[in-house]
Amino acid sequence: MTELDSHGRHTGVPVTVVMPTYNEAANLPRMAELVLGLPIDGLHLKIVDDSSPDGTGRLAEELAEKYNADQPAGRRRMSVLHRTEKDGLGRAYVAGMSAALQEGAAYVVQMDADGSHPAEAVPRMLGTAVASGVGLVVGSRYVEGGSLDEDWGVHRVLLSRFANRYARTVLGTKIRDITAGFNLWSAATLRDIDLATLDSAGYSFQVELKYKAVRAGHSAVEIPIRFEERTEGVSKMTLRTQLESAVVPIRLRLKHR
Numbered sequence: 001m002t003e004l005d006s007h008g009r010h011t012g013v014p015v016t017v018v019m020p021t022y023n024e025a026a027n028l029p030r031m032a033e034l035v036l037g038l039p040i041d042g043l044h045l046k047i048v049d050d051s052s053p054d055g056t057g058r059l060a061e062e063l064a065e066k067y068n069a070d071q072p073a074g075r076r077r078m079s080v081l082h083r084t085e086k087d088g089l090g091r092a093y094v095a096g097m098s099a100a101l102q103e104g105a106a107y108v109v110q111m112d113a114d115g116s117h118p119a120e121a122v123p124r125m126l127g128t129a130v131a132s133g134v135g136l137v138v139g140s141r142y143v144e145g146g147s148l149d150e151d152w153g154v155h156r157v158l159l160s161r162f163a164n165r166y167a168r169t170v171l172g173t174k175i176r177d178i179t180a181g182f183n184l185w186s187a188a189t190l191r192d193i194d195l196a197t198l199d200s201a202g203y204s205f206q207v208e209l210k211y212k213a214v215r216a217g218h219s220a221v222e223i224p225i226r227f228e229e230r231t232e233g234v235s236k237m238t239l240r241t242q243l244e245s246a247v248v249p250i251r252l253r254l255k256h257r
């Protein structure tokens, strides 16, 4: 059970932040500093890099060496999982989450490496999960108090709103930000979902995982966050991943009628 010590730090619970990267060298040092500076003792940052041509994987190793340097033997604050090729956001998360569970994480946080997700919300998400006992806390743009960076173009805003409305309608779920990429999971919830047999390779993984968690009987809580547009690098979303996002909800619905 996590507790807050006299300095307001969460203690006593192993939390792993899984962060997939593809060409995020310009963002990674700042992200590592933000995440590893959070007031959560024992927090671990796991990078899942798909052989980024810009050297993100190598940089991640250098950062891990720096952050692990002053740790007692056998304890690491940061690790890097290298995959041989770009194989999709969903598969990168499956690899990172599976490794985190094997290493004994009690909670797993999903976070983009581009600064879109407010790292400072993680203690609040953890506190919510522990206090309420829910297995999934969604960092939500679409509940009261949540917001989107005004720099998101009209096209992206409409696409995001449509994708959410579409997936929610097809799947009949109540989660308002079902495409959200900033989520905290309890290990028990992830274990109840067969990560090895997901239908999604790419971004629709976000929808599939939440749907399967709710179907497995777990409840979700959404807490408001502000989503910032990245200032460095570019989104890796493609037409193909968007098409997958259109197909996966229908496939899930047909499978689980």
Ligand SMILES: Nc1nc2c(ncn2[C@@H]2O[C@H](COP(=O)(O)OP(=O)(O)O[C@H]3O[C@H](CO)[C@@H](O)[C@H](O)[C@@H]3O)[C@@H](O)[C@H]2O)c(=O)[nH]1
Binding pocket: 019, 020, 021, 022, 023, 024, 048, 049, 050, 086, 087, 088, 089, 092, 111, 112, 113, 114, 116, 160, 179, 180, 181, 182, 203, 206, 234, 235, 236, 237
């Ligand atoms: N390892 C790996 N990482 C990837 C891959 N594709 C993307 N990433 C990493 O995944 C994170 C998100 O990728 P972006 O391409 O920046 O995502 P986005 O367009 O901003 O979309 C985000 O918001 C959506 C909701 O609007 C989310 O649905 C989506 O999952 C993501 O969080 C970044 O850290 C990026 O480097 C991949 O194939 N492999």
